[in-house]
Amino acid sequence: MRDLAEYIDEALSDQKVCPLIIEDIQTDPIISKEYYVQKTVKQLLKTRFVKPCPAKKLFEVIQTKISNSIS
Amino acid sequence: MDVLENTGINNATKQLYEDFQREAIPHMQAVYNYALKITGDEDDANDLVQETFLKAFRFFDKFEKGTNCKAWLFRILKNSYINDYRKNVKEPNKVDYEDVQNFYENIQPNEISTNHFEQDAFSNLLDDEITKVMSTLPEDFRTVIILSDIEGFSYEEIADFVDIPVGTVRSRLHRARKMLYSLLYDYAKDKGYIDKNNKTKKK
Numbered sequence: 001m002r003d004l005a006e007y008i009d010e011a012l013s014d015q016k017v018c019p020l021i022i023e024d025i026q027t028d029p030i031i032s033k034e035y036y037v038q039k040t041v042k043q044l045l046k047t048r049f050v051k052p053c054p055a056k057k058l059f060e061v062i063q064t065k066i067s068n069s070i071s
Numbered sequence: 072m073d074v075l076e077n078t079g080i081n082n083a084t085k086q087l088y089e090d091f092q093r094e095a096i097p098h099m100q101a102v103y104n105y106a107l108k109i110t111g112d113e114d115d116a117n118d119l120v121q122e123t124f125l126k127a128f129r130f131f132d133k134f135e136k137g138t139n140c141k142a143w144l145f146r147i148l149k150n151s152y153i154n155d156y157r158k159n160v161k162e163p164n165k166v167d168y169e170d171v172q173n174f175y176e177n178i179q180p181n182e183i184s185t186n187h188f189e190q191d192a193f194s195n196l197l198d199d200e201i202t203k204v205m206s207t208l209p210e211d212f213r214t215v216i217i218l219s220d221i222e223g224f225s226y227e228e229i230a231d232f233v234d235i236p237v238g239t240v241r242s243r244l245h246r247a248r249k250m251l252y253s254l255l256y257d258y259a260k261d262k263g264y265i266d267k268n269n270k271t272k273k274k
Binding site: 037044055058066067070 | 080084088091096099100103117120121124125128129193198201216219220221223225226241242244245248249251252255
C-alpha cells in the first residue's frame with residue numbers, strides 16, 4: 001500500500017514500479033478499492049477547496065506592527 | 072526598507088528586518104491558508120497569523136539561515152495554536168492512536184461503496200458539509216490531509232512542518248483519507264444523499 005500512496009501523490013521515487021501498481025489496481029479488488037478511496041478523497045479536497053483570497057488587510061496590519069516594534 | 076529610513080535604528084536591526092521581509096513574509100499566504108483550515112474561523116485565523124508573525128519576528132535572530140523558513144513558521148503557528156489559542160477555546164483534542172487504529176482497521180474494503188466518482192454521493196455534499204466532516208478527524212490526521220490535499224505540499228515538506236518522519240506522513244495521510252471517506256459516506260447516508268441500496272440520490 002506504501003507504493004499506492006506514493007503513486008496517487010505522484011511521489012514515487014522509482015517510476016519503474018508504475019506499471020506494476022497499475023496492474024495491481026486493475027487486477028486486485030482490494031487494491032482497486034483502496035486506490036478508489038484514496039483518489040476520491042484527494043480529488044474531492046483538491047477540487048472543492050479553492051485557496052482563499054489573500055487577506056491583504058491582515059498582512060498590512062502585521063507589517064505595520066512589525067515595523068512599529070522596532071521603531 | 073523605506074519604512075526604516077531615517078529612524079535611527081541600528082544596522083543589525085535593519086538587517087534583521089530586511090532578512091525577515093525576504094525570508095518570512097512571502098509565506099504569509101500559506102500560513103494564513105493553513106490557519107484558516109485548522110481554526111475554521113476567519114477571526115481566529117487572523118489572530119493566529121498575527122501572533123505567529125510577531126513571534127517569528129521577535130525570535131528571528133534564532134532562525135537558522137539557510138534552513139526552511141516556511142517550516143519554521145508553521146512550527147511556530149502550530150505551537151501557538153496548541154499552547155495559546157486552543158487552550159482558550161477548549162481542552163486540547165488529544166489523539167488516541169489506539170482508537171484511530173481500531174477505527175481504521177474496522178473499515179473493511181467491502182464496506183466501502185465504490186461507485187464512479189461522478190455518480191458518487193460526495194458530489195451532493197456542500198463544501199461546508201465536507202469541512203464539517205473533516206473537522207471531526209483527529210487533529211494529527213486532519214493536519215496532514217490539509218497540507219497534502221488542499222495545500223499541495225510534498226511528503227518531505229509536511230514531515231518538516233509537523234516534525235515527523237516521511238514514512239509517518241505517508242501512512243498518516245493514507246489513514247486520514249480512508250477515515251475521511253468513511254465519515255463522508257456515513258454523513259451522506261445520514262443526510263439521505265444515498266438511499267438504502269447505496270445509490271446516489273440527486274439533490
